[in-house]
Amino acid sequence: MAGLQQRLDEFKTTFDSGAPPYNAPHEAIETMHRATAELKASGIEDRSLKAGDPAPGFTLFNQDHVQVASSDLLRQGPLVISFFRGHW
Amino acid sequence: MELEALQQIHSDVRALGAEIVVLTPELERYTRALHKKLNLTFDILTDLHLNVASQFRLVFTLPDYLRDLYKSFGSTLDRFHDEPEYRLPVPARYVVDKLGTIRSADVNADYTVRSEPSETLKQLQRLAGS
Numbered sequence: 001m002a003g004l005q006q007r008l009d010e011f012k013t014t015f016d017s018g019a020p021p022y023n024a025p026h027e028a029i030e031t032m033h034r035a036t037a038e039l040k041a042s043g044i045e046d047r048s049l050k051a052g053d054p055a056p057g058f059t060l061f062n063q064d065h066v067q068v069a070s071s072d073l074l075r076q077g078p079l080v081i082s083f084f085r086g087h088w
Numbered sequence: 089m090e091l092e093a094l095q096q097i098h099s100d101v102r103a104l105g106a107e108i109v110v111l112t113p114e115l116e117r118y119t120r121a122l123h124k125k126l127n128l129t130f131d132i133l134t135d136l137h138l139n140v141a142s143q144f145r146l147v148f149t150l151p152d153y154l155r156d157l158y159k160s161f162g163s164t165l166d167r168f169h170d171e172p173e174y175r176l177p178v179p180a181r182y183v184v185d186k187l188g189t190i191r192s193a194d195v196n197a198d199y200t201v202r203s204e205p206s207e208t209l210k211q212l213q214r215l216a217g218s
Contacts, residue, residue, distance in 0.1 A: 003204050003206075004089060004090070004093040004202055004204055004205060005201070005202060005203075005204060007089055008089060008200045008201070008202060009200070011089070011200065012200045028157055028160075028161075031153060031154060031157050032154070032157070034153075035150075035151055035153075035154045036197065036198050036199070038151065039148060039197040039198075040197040040198065042148065042197075044145075044146070044148055044178055044195075044197055045178070045195050045196065045197055047145050048144060048145045048146050048178065048180065048193065048195045049143075049144045049145055049182075049190055049193060050190065050193050051190050051191055051192055051193050052189065052190065053189070053190050054188055054189060054190070055144075055182065055184040055188050055189065055190050056140060056143035056144060057188070058111075058133075058135070058139075058140045060111070060133035060134060060135060060136075060140070061116055061133065061134050062119075062131040062132065062133050062134075063116060063119040063120040063122075063123040063124075063131065063132050064120070065116060068109065068131055068133055070109075070184075070188075073107050073109065074184065074186055074187075074188055075186075076105065076107060077104070077105035077106045077107065077186060078104075078105070078106040078107075078183060078184060078185050078186060078191075078212055078215050078216075079106065079107055079108075079109065079183075079184045080094070080101060080106065080107070080108040080109070080181065080182070080183055080184075080208055080212070081109055081110075081181070081183075081184060082090060082091075082094060082108065082109070082110045082111070082180070082181045082182075083110075083111050083112070083135075083141055083144070083146055083177040083178070083179060083180040083181075084090060084091065084110050084112040084132075084177075084179070085112065085113075085176050085177060085179065085199070086112055086113065086114045086118070086168055086169065086176075
């Protein structure tokens with residue numbers, strides 16, 4: 001199985017070419033590149049929490065409407081937290 | 089792709105005594121469907137109105153021109169997220185140790201760049217060994 005970044009690169013190549021299945025119009029691709037460049041330039045990567053910072057705790061509902069607390073998970077061991085924008 | 093890649097390392101993560109959670113602004117009716125579709129064995133948590141992502145300082149507002157573009161694709165974030173202001177988290181993956189300290193932070197404003205899950209696994213192995 002190819003690595004994650006390799007698959008992302010393949011997606012990007014296909015998407016940016018305007019080919020199927022995405023058939024992205026040229027203007028849309030330009031717009032998205034502009035937005036990504038602006039977001040990078042905004043400095044958000046530097047402002048975000050870094051190694052050495054304390055992680056904020058949370059209690060949130062999971063997909064089955066069960067409350068999950070980070071403090072409970074951390075009692076068991078280390079935690080990987082992935083921030084995901086959504087499926088859209 | 090990120091979720092599928094994390095799913096592939098989940099059993100190894102568990103074997104190291106660690107766990108994975110995914111935080112998304114999506115409402116529960118959508119996370120339930122996605123969780124089922126991808127056959128995930130870790131939780132997707134709804135970070136309603138990006139309260140936790142804000143504390144990690146990962147939140148940005150989509151510029152108007154991009155909002156209009158996504159709308160033209162038929163994507164309506166306000167419906168998926170109850171987010172009328174079209175705010176989103178920057179994609180990020182953190183490893184937090186048992187004491188609650190962040191040990192690694194992979195944050196990238198370009199949504200097509202992610203660190204490999206194998207790197208995350210190595211980080212957890214170092215934590216387990218220390």
